[in-house]
Amino acid sequence: MDCLFCKIANHEIPSTTVYEDDQVIAFQDIDPKAPFHVLVVPKKHISSVLEVEDMDKDLMYHIVTVIQKIAKESGIDQSGFRVVVNTGEDGGQSVQHLHFHVLGKRLLNWPPG
Numbered sequence: 001m002d003c004l005f006c007k008i009a010n011h012e013i014p015s016t017t018v019y020e021d022d023q024v025i026a027f028q029d030i031d032p033k034a035p036f037h038v039l040v041v042p043k044k045h046i047s048s049v050l051e052v053e054d055m056d057k058d059l060m061y062h063i064v065t066v067i068q069k070i071a072k073e074s075g076i077d078q079s080g081f082r083v084v085v086n087t088g089e090d091g092g093q094s095v096q097h098l099h100f101h102v103l104g105k106r107l108l109n110w111p112p113g
Helices: 004-009 054-074
Strands: 017-020 024-028 036-042 081-084 100-104
Touching (some): 004 024, 017 054, 036 054
Antiparallel strands (some): 024 036, 036 100, 081 100
């Protein structure tokens, strides 16, 4: 499979990793949209949120706990942060592998985009 995030998860492409375990990898976005911008990516290839299945529920819970851990360790849990999952072309998904943007350390206005 020729997937950018699978290659990052397999350490075929370097990244600035902030967290990793057997299920997920989290790394700094190469084109950050906020002073803190990390991507949390499941190592299992799932194309988008539309492809998440019932058997992935433990993985999805794990991703949330990893986001909580990263937020607390980086200090953005106190000031607030945003978690974004882009889906499809109109949703802004540029890599066809499910990933969670964690953005913080600045005021994030609403509505986005």
